[in-house]
Amino acid sequence: MTKDSNIHIAETDAQIAACFVVLKDLRPHLKDAAELVQRVRLQNQEGYVLAYAADASGTPAACIGFRRQNRLVHGKVIYVDDLVTSETGRSRGYGAALLDWLEHLAKEEGFKAVDLDSGTQRTEAHRFYFRQRYAISSFHFLKRI
Template identity: 75%
Template sequence: MQNAKVEIADTDAKIAACFPVMHELRPHLKDAAELVARVKRQHKEGFMLAYAADGNGVPAACIGFRRQERLVHGPLIYVDDLVTTATGRSRGYGALLLDWVEGIARHEGRKVVDLDSGTHRAEAHRFYFRQRYSISSFHFLKHIK
């Protein structure tokens, strides 16, 4: 990961280029067009998608996040998605993206970066611990039929 930089996916083409990466984390997404449509809808809620590119300019890792405010923490950044391609893991892309989002939080006076990680993702959990994140709560979910 030499000279990798973070870029915001702010066009349909950039969002679509993130599809192969995002599909590794979100396999229910059927194609790039669906990703583009979902990201554009979520933009209305403050969602942003950014990526770190490999040496060829191809996204190797993506981060989706939004600015929020909660009673418990005040202003924060919530990370919806963080994923690195299987071939790009352990090369520093994930840490680069988290550092970048933490820099935004620091610059904006936000004291917290918050994220959830599926209970089955032990490898991701080890990564978050190395990045000095801690488990602060359980996240509960109920599917409504």
């Protein structure tokens, strides 16, 4: 896969909808592409950006959703909400290319770090993050109310 030429921001509803087949693996609670478009559009208002790496046919093979943030603990960071590669696209470099692209963007824009959470059950993803030189920096706690 070429470095940045196959990475695109999902700006149109059609581009967002095309990402559904990839994102449904990470977010199985989403019922269909229309719901994804609706939720992404709402999150866009909060600074969320959805990007994807396309395969040779132009179809999304991996997706990354992120936000630019400014935090007391780290300063300017880019937080990754979503990162997933389609089952058929795994181990082909799409996820690494998206992270490389995002890290380059972060450096260009003066951000100090890229931050993400990963579910405790996602051991294959954890191995990938370690290979990409990410470190476990904290525990993330959640209380449903």
